[in-house]
Amino acid sequence: MDLVMVGLGRMGANMAERLVRGGHRVVGSDPGKEALSRAAEKGIEPAESLAAAVEALPSPRIVWLMVPAGELVDTLLDELKSLLSADDIVIDGGNSMYKDTVRRAQTLRASGLHYVDVGTSGGVWGLAEGYSMMVGGETAIVDSLTPLFEALAPAADKGWGHVGPSGAGHFTKMVHNGIEYGMMQAYAEGFAIMEKKAEFDLDLHQVAEVWRHGSVVRSWLLDLTANALDKNPALAGIAPYVSDSGEGRWTISEAIELDVSAPVITLSLLERLRSREKDSYGDKLLAAMRNEFGGHAIKSS
Known part of the structure; x- marks a missing residue:
């Protein structure tokens, strides 16, 4: 399968590399030139901008976000809504708050896009050992992404699962x-x-x-x-x-x-x-109270 990986920090780059090793094509997007250069050495196709990364793939596209939770996710989603086509899929593999995920899924659905949340565990060892993934989203869409999850997991049938609707992956x-x-x-x-x-x-x-x-x-x-x-x-x-x-x-x-x-x-x-x-002001106050009621010695700083 072809996909765009947005965010080529250590976790995102490692996941992208594991996917490449599994035979998948990955186009990488990251604001850091050094991150793009390192990714290219691992077989990840670097793109100079998010728009260029999206344009490199035919629709229906898969865009996987591996960026810090918070406003950055919303900023990227706003940009992606203007770049993607109906039935394209956005995956959030970061540590987003599940209530934000539910909101984002509803917003993207109104634009004809699909949103999948993947709670991902494995850290720096994931490249070698595989990742544990808790997946939330529409059943048909999650099923279509199975080859990606199988390539990233410790084994095709272990370490990942579709746990429920949008938000359930990030909740778990x-x-x-x-x-x-x-x-x-x-x-x-x-x-x-x-x-x-x-x-x-x-x-x-x-x-x-x-x-x-x-x-x-x-x-x-x-x-x-x-x-x-x-x-x-x-x-x-x-x-x-x-x-x-x-x-x-x-x-x-x-x-x-x-x-x-x-x-x-x-x-x-x-x-x-x-x-x-x-x-600690609180610890100092505790020492002072013990001295007041019991005459316990106070240690000087």
Whole structure:
């Protein structure tokens, strides 16, 4: 199949390369000249503009967006509406908020276009291992895109699925990322406890390797943890600052809206926020309160 890949950052370029390896033609669009040059080396056909990329393919066209969630997606869709023809397909493989996806699908449908949302997981390992994809959209349209999903997935019949109508793909990816927050936090806390038990002088990389085989807590995240501890056991040079993509926040907001208790995911997000506090006013106030009611000593900064 022929398609346009818009956004040739690491994820988009890797997905495009995997599709090329699978025998598909990919025309690449990106504002960065270096990104286009790198893509060309991988067999991706570079286009100097979005219009040129679209013009390179006959209708019905497939345009796959791999760009940051937010206003950029709407900007690109506005441009594409003037470039595409009826029955062309736009795929959003980024981390868009599912409510935005539902809105966008309705808007494009009014213009005679089809919109498919693909919640994509796999990160930098996806090129070699394949991607996990949660697909939302019209059944007939998703079915027509099956060869693309089969080429990107770990296996033709594994790691991807049509999970529901427009928005369902991004919704399930949102929850996936919320779960990921909780799992990562649990691993981090457990290894922190073991690292603190100085008298046992535990080799945390060894422990991670033991847990990777046969343990009920084995997972790909644990595999990555073992890799990180092998490279840098003391985690030297790494600042205790943890970013978030926003999907954990959306998951928690959805849980509140649906009256679903999600304490682990919520607390894992709060811990990420806490990691960014260089000078915590709240902690200072806690120390001051303990001193006021119990005379507990206050440590000077």
